Amino acid sequence: MRIRAVFAAGLLSLLLAETAAAQPSNLSASGLVSEPEGAQIVTDPARIPRQFREAPMLAERVRAGTLPPVEQRVPAEPLVLQPLREIGRYGGTWRGAFNGPGDGENGNRINASDMMMSWDMVGARQVPSVARAWEVSADGRRTTLHLRRGMRWSDGSPFTADDFVFWFEDLYQNRAIVRAPMPELQVDGKPGRVIKLDETTVAFEFDAPNFLVVEQLGAQAGLGGQSYRQSNGLTYGGYAPSAYLRQFLPKYSSEEEVNRRARAAGYENWVQYLHFIKDWQLNPALPTLGPWRTVSPINTPNWVMERNPYYWMVDTEGNQLPYIDRVSLSLAENMEVINLRAISGAFDYQARHLQLANLPVLLENRDRGNYRIDINLATYGADLALHLNTSYTADPEIGKWLSNVDFRRALSLGIDRDQLNETFWLGLGTPGSVVVAESSPENPGAEWRRRWATLDVARANQMLDSIGLSRKDSAGFRLRTDNGQRLVLEVLAVQALQPYPRQLEMIAQQLRRIGIFLDVKETERTLAYTRVQNNQHHIFPWSNSGSEKLFLVPAYVLAVDPINSANGPAYAEWFASNGARGRRPEDPMILRAQELYRSAASLPEEQRNAAAQEIWRIAVDQVWSIGVVGVSPGSFGVQLTSNRLVNVPRRSCIANHCRTPNSAYPQQWFFR
Amino acid sequence: MLAYCLRRLALALVTIWSISVLTFIIIQLPPGDFADAYIAQLSSSGSTVSLDEVASLREMYGLGQPMHVQYFKWLSRMVVGDFGYSMEWRRPVVDVIGDRLWLTLAISVAALIVTWGLALPIGIYSAVRQYSAGDYLFTLVGFIGLAVPNFLLALILMYLGYTMFGLSVGGLFSPEFEQAPWSWAKFLDLLTHMILPTIVLATAGTAYLIRIMRANLLDELRMPYVVTARAKGLPEWRVIMKYPVRVALNPFASSVGYIFPHIVSGSIIISLVLALPTVGPLLLRALVAQDMFLAGTIVLLLGVLTVIGTFVSDLLLMWIDPRIRFQIH
Structure with a gap:
C-alpha cells in the first residue's frame, strides 16, 4: 500500500532532483538497457547431476540429525538450472524493502516458482516449474500435469497429486471457505474437475475445450499457485498442503473440535483461523514449495524468509538451490524512504517500489552505494x-x-x-x-x-x-x-x-x-x-x-x-x-x-x-x-542490483505473468 | 474535594462512552469498507481479485451486518478486553498497537523532556532579560522553529544526516538489529536513531513553549507583588522562582490534557517521513485501509487519554494554583 505524506514526498523529490544532472538522452546509448538474458533449464538427461550438495546451514542440521541428508530431500526428478554466469556460493542475506502488510505480492513474486509453469526470459513460452511436463489433449478438454517424483513440501511431507485433489474437494468446493467457483475453472458456466491419475499425474478436465487453463496454471491467475492465491484471505491456487491442513478442517475431526482450536488461538471460528493457517506470509509453520519460506511474518517490521530445505531445484553441479540463505525485507511505509535507502546502498536487489522519477539520483549514487542500475522495458501499452x-x-x-x-x-x-x-x-x-x-x-x-x-x-x-x-x-x-x-x-x-x-x-x-x-x-x-x-x-x-x-x-x-x-x-x-x-x-x-x-x-x-x-x-x-x-520502465523497470550479487540478469521479462523477479530466477543469485 | 473528583470521574465515563459511539460512526462514515480498500490496494500492487472472493472476505469479517450490530459486537468484546482483529495486519489489535506503543512512548517522552528542559529555562531567561541580546537571539531562533514545518525539517535533517554523518535513513533500528533480541548494542543503536526524531519533534514544541512562558512571566513580573518582594530585599532568583514562575506554569499544567494522547500517537507526519514505527502512521494507515477495529481502538485510546489528561491537568492546576483550589470550596 502506498501511504505517503504527499507534500513531503514531493519535496524530497525536488531535493533529490537538484543533485541530478546525468540523464540518459538516448535509451540504447545509455548502456542501461541490455538484451534479455537468464538462467536456462536443463532437460538433457546426460547433464542431470547424480550427486547433490547443500548449503552449510543445512549440512549442520543434517549432522545434528534434525534433517535427512540432501539426497533424500531433493526429488528424483529435480529441476536442473544452468546458472546465468557461474556456479554460485552458498550464504548471505538479500536485503530489500516492503511497504506494509498489504505488500504481500512482494514476497509472493520472489517465491513464484511455486506455480506449475514459469515463462522463459522474454515471457513468450512456458517452461517447467513445479510441473516437470504437461500436455493438453487435442480437443482441449483435458490438461495433464506431470509432477516430480519424490518432491516434498518444505516440512518434508510428500507433494503429490493428492494435494491437488485435497485443495479441489476440501478447500475450493467447501462453500464455507470459497463462496463461488472461480472463472478459471469453468467453461460456458459449467464447472471443471481436478482428477488424480496417479501419484504424480493430475488432470484439469472440462466439458468443453479449454486451451487457456494451461497458461492460467503459470501466471497471475486463480490457479497461480499457493503463495499468490492462498494468502490474504484467498483460497484459490490449485493445490494445498493436505497433510498439514487436514487437522484444521471439520471434515477430519469435528466442527466443535476445529472451532475450539480456533478460539484457543484467538479467532472467532475455524474459517477465520484457516485463513491465517494457510497464509504463507503469516504462518511460518505452513509447508510451502517456494525457494524461501517465512520465518518472521509480514506483519512485523522485518519480513524474513529462510531457505526451504526441501527445495526442488539444483544447479548443473548438483548444488541444491537457492544459494542465498535468507531474504530480509525491511518495512518502510514511505516510498521516498525506500528510494533514499536504495541510494545509500541498503538493498542488494530492488525493483519493486523504485520510482522512475528518481532514476537520475539512483544513477548518480551508483559508486557510493556500490550497486548498478538496469532498465527493463514493460510490454504493456499504457502506464x-x-x-x-x-x-x-x-x-x-x-x-x-x-x-x-x-x-x-x-x-x-x-x-x-x-x-x-x-x-x-x-x-x-x-x-x-x-x-x-x-x-x-x-x-x-x-x-x-x-x-x-x-x-x-x-x-x-x-x-x-x-x-x-x-x-x-x-x-x-x-x-x-x-x-x-x-x-x-x-x-x-x-x-x-x-x-x-x-x-x-x-x-x-x-x-x-x-x-x-x-x-x-x-x-x-x-x-x-x-x-x-x-x-x-x-x-x-x-x-x-x-x-x-x-x-x-x-x-x-x-x-x-x-x-x-x-x-x-x-x-x-x-x-x-x-x-x-x-x-x-x-x-x-x-x-x-x-x-x-x-x-x-x-x-x-x-x-x-x-x-x-x-x-x-x-x-x-x-x-x-x-x-x-x-512500453516504458514505469513499473518494475528500474532495477537496482548490488555489485556483490552475481547471476542477476541485466534484463528479463517484467510482464505481469512473468511475476518479476521470478523470471530472473533469484534461486541462482549469489553473493561474491 | 472528594465529591468534586467523583463527579469529574462520572462525567469522564459518560464522555468516554460517547467517544466510543462517535468513533464508531466516524470510522463508518467514508463510503466503502475494508473489502473495497483491499480491492484498491491489490490493484495498485498489480494484482486482482474476483467479486466472489471479495464477497467471501466481507462475510468473514462480518462487514455486511448493520452498523448498530457491529457496534454492539465491538463494545461487548471491548468490555472484556478483546479489541478485535486487525483486518489489514491480520493480528489481534492489541498486539499490533502493543508492538509500537513502547517505541512511541520512548520517542515522545524523550521529545517532551528536551522540550521542557529547553523551553522553561530559556523562557524564564527571555522574560527576565527582556530585550537583551540573548532574548533577541532566542526569539529569532524560536520564530524560525515555529515557522519551519516539521516535516521539512525532518527531510532536511535526514538528508544532511545521511550525506554528512552517514546516518542510516529512517526507522528506529539498523537492519541488523531489527530482529535481534535486546542488548546493549541494540539499545545504543536505538539511541542514535532517536536523536533525529527527538530534535525534530522537540523544535516546534520548544519554540512554542518559550513564547508562552516568556509572555506569561512578563505579565507576572509587572505585578505589584513582585515589586514589593524586590523592595523588601528578597534575592532576585527567589523573587522570580517563588511566585511568578509558578503562576506562569499554569498553561503547562493545562496542556497535559493534550500531551497525553500526543505522547501515544506521536506525530503522524514526522513518523511517516522518518519511517518511524510509531502509532501515528498505524492510525493513518488503518483509516485509509478502513481497518475498522484497529482505527477504532486507536481513536478510542486517544479519546480516553484526552479525558484522563484533562482530569489530571485539573488536579495539577488545583495543586499549583491555590486560587482554583479555593474557588471549588
Whole structure:
C-alpha cells in the first residue's frame, strides 16, 4: 500500500532532483538497457547431476540429525538450472524493502516458482516449474500435469497429486471457505474437475475445450499457485498442503473440535483461523514449495524468509538451490524512504517500489552505494490510460458523449503525449495508444500504436464541432447541448502507480485547446474504486499492466471485469453475470469484443492470438481507453542490483505473468 | 474535594462512552469498507481479485451486518478486553498497537523532556532579560522553529544526516538489529536513531513553549507583588522562582490534557517521513485501509487519554494554583 505524506514526498523529490544532472538522452546509448538474458533449464538427461550438495546451514542440521541428508530431500526428478554466469556460493542475506502488510505480492513474486509453469526470459513460452511436463489433449478438454517424483513440501511431507485433489474437494468446493467457483475453472458456466491419475499425474478436465487453463496454471491467475492465491484471505491456487491442513478442517475431526482450536488461538471460528493457517506470509509453520519460506511474518517490521530445505531445484553441479540463505525485507511505509535507502546502498536487489522519477539520483549514487542500475522495458501499452466510462448514465448528457466514438477519438487527438513523456517518464516511455508492445504475438501491427493517438488539435476541434458540440462559452469551453452550461468532464485521479493527479493536470491544460474542460478530482484510492464499481465516474486513469497477455488480464482493455473494467463497469457486470445484472451494451463493437473474449478459451494458441489481435484493433479504433504513454520502465523497470550479487540478469521479462523477479530466477543469485 | 473528583470521574465515563459511539460512526462514515480498500490496494500492487472472493472476505469479517450490530459486537468484546482483529495486519489489535506503543512512548517522552528542559529555562531567561541580546537571539531562533514545518525539517535533517554523518535513513533500528533480541548494542543503536526524531519533534514544541512562558512571566513580573518582594530585599532568583514562575506554569499544567494522547500517537507526519514505527502512521494507515477495529481502538485510546489528561491537568492546576483550589470550596 502506498501511504505517503504527499507534500513531503514531493519535496524530497525536488531535493533529490537538484543533485541530478546525468540523464540518459538516448535509451540504447545509455548502456542501461541490455538484451534479455537468464538462467536456462536443463532437460538433457546426460547433464542431470547424480550427486547433490547443500548449503552449510543445512549440512549442520543434517549432522545434528534434525534433517535427512540432501539426497533424500531433493526429488528424483529435480529441476536442473544452468546458472546465468557461474556456479554460485552458498550464504548471505538479500536485503530489500516492503511497504506494509498489504505488500504481500512482494514476497509472493520472489517465491513464484511455486506455480506449475514459469515463462522463459522474454515471457513468450512456458517452461517447467513445479510441473516437470504437461500436455493438453487435442480437443482441449483435458490438461495433464506431470509432477516430480519424490518432491516434498518444505516440512518434508510428500507433494503429490493428492494435494491437488485435497485443495479441489476440501478447500475450493467447501462453500464455507470459497463462496463461488472461480472463472478459471469453468467453461460456458459449467464447472471443471481436478482428477488424480496417479501419484504424480493430475488432470484439469472440462466439458468443453479449454486451451487457456494451461497458461492460467503459470501466471497471475486463480490457479497461480499457493503463495499468490492462498494468502490474504484467498483460497484459490490449485493445490494445498493436505497433510498439514487436514487437522484444521471439520471434515477430519469435528466442527466443535476445529472451532475450539480456533478460539484457543484467538479467532472467532475455524474459517477465520484457516485463513491465517494457510497464509504463507503469516504462518511460518505452513509447508510451502517456494525457494524461501517465512520465518518472521509480514506483519512485523522485518519480513524474513529462510531457505526451504526441501527445495526442488539444483544447479548443473548438483548444488541444491537457492544459494542465498535468507531474504530480509525491511518495512518502510514511505516510498521516498525506500528510494533514499536504495541510494545509500541498503538493498542488494530492488525493483519493486523504485520510482522512475528518481532514476537520475539512483544513477548518480551508483559508486557510493556500490550497486548498478538496469532498465527493463514493460510490454504493456499504457502506464497511463484514461478509461472512459462508456456505460455512464447518471448524467445523460455526459453519458451520451462518453459513448460517442468520435468524441472519444477527439479527446485522444487533443493530448500532447510527447510533452507528458518528457515530463513524467524522462523521455523513456513510448507515446501512443493502449496497444500491447510490437514484440508480442498478440500485437496487430505497428500502425496501431499511433492510431487516434497523435496530437492533432485542428482535427479534434473539427470532429467535436461536427458532432454538435460547436457552441462555446466566453472562456472558449464547449457547452452542453441540454442546458447550455459548460461541459465538464470529471477525472478521478488517484495517487498510485504513477503521479496521476499531476499528469492529469497537464492533460487538462492540453485539452483547453480543443475546448474541453477537464475537472481533475484528486481522490482517495478506496473512494475512487467504490465509485468505479458503482458506475459513478466519467474518467478513471490507470495503467493497463497485465494486458500483455490479453486473455489472462482482460480487465483494463475490455468491459468484462466488474471490479477493474473502468471503461464500462455496467457492461462488465452484465457480461460477468451472464446477463443477470448490469446492462447490455448497445454498441455492437463492445458486444463483438466481449464475444471474441468469451470464445478465447476454446481456441488453440494460434487462433487465440488472432482473436487477441482483432480485439486490440477494435479497442484501439474505438478508444474505450485513451492510451497516453506506455512500453516504458514505469513499473518494475528500474532495477537496482548490488555489485556483490552475481547471476542477476541485466534484463528479463517484467510482464505481469512473468511475476518479476521470478523470471530472473533469484534461486541462482549469489553473493561474491 | 472528594465529591468534586467523583463527579469529574462520572462525567469522564459518560464522555468516554460517547467517544466510543462517535468513533464508531466516524470510522463508518467514508463510503466503502475494508473489502473495497483491499480491492484498491491489490490493484495498485498489480494484482486482482474476483467479486466472489471479495464477497467471501466481507462475510468473514462480518462487514455486511448493520452498523448498530457491529457496534454492539465491538463494545461487548471491548468490555472484556478483546479489541478485535486487525483486518489489514491480520493480528489481534492489541498486539499490533502493543508492538509500537513502547517505541512511541520512548520517542515522545524523550521529545517532551528536551522540550521542557529547553523551553522553561530559556523562557524564564527571555522574560527576565527582556530585550537583551540573548532574548533577541532566542526569539529569532524560536520564530524560525515555529515557522519551519516539521516535516521539512525532518527531510532536511535526514538528508544532511545521511550525506554528512552517514546516518542510516529512517526507522528506529539498523537492519541488523531489527530482529535481534535486546542488548546493549541494540539499545545504543536505538539511541542514535532517536536523536533525529527527538530534535525534530522537540523544535516546534520548544519554540512554542518559550513564547508562552516568556509572555506569561512578563505579565507576572509587572505585578505589584513582585515589586514589593524586590523592595523588601528578597534575592532576585527567589523573587522570580517563588511566585511568578509558578503562576506562569499554569498553561503547562493545562496542556497535559493534550500531551497525553500526543505522547501515544506521536506525530503522524514526522513518523511517516522518518519511517518511524510509531502509532501515528498505524492510525493513518488503518483509516485509509478502513481497518475498522484497529482505527477504532486507536481513536478510542486517544479519546480516553484526552479525558484522563484533562482530569489530571485539573488536579495539577488545583495543586499549583491555590486560587482554583479555593474557588471549588
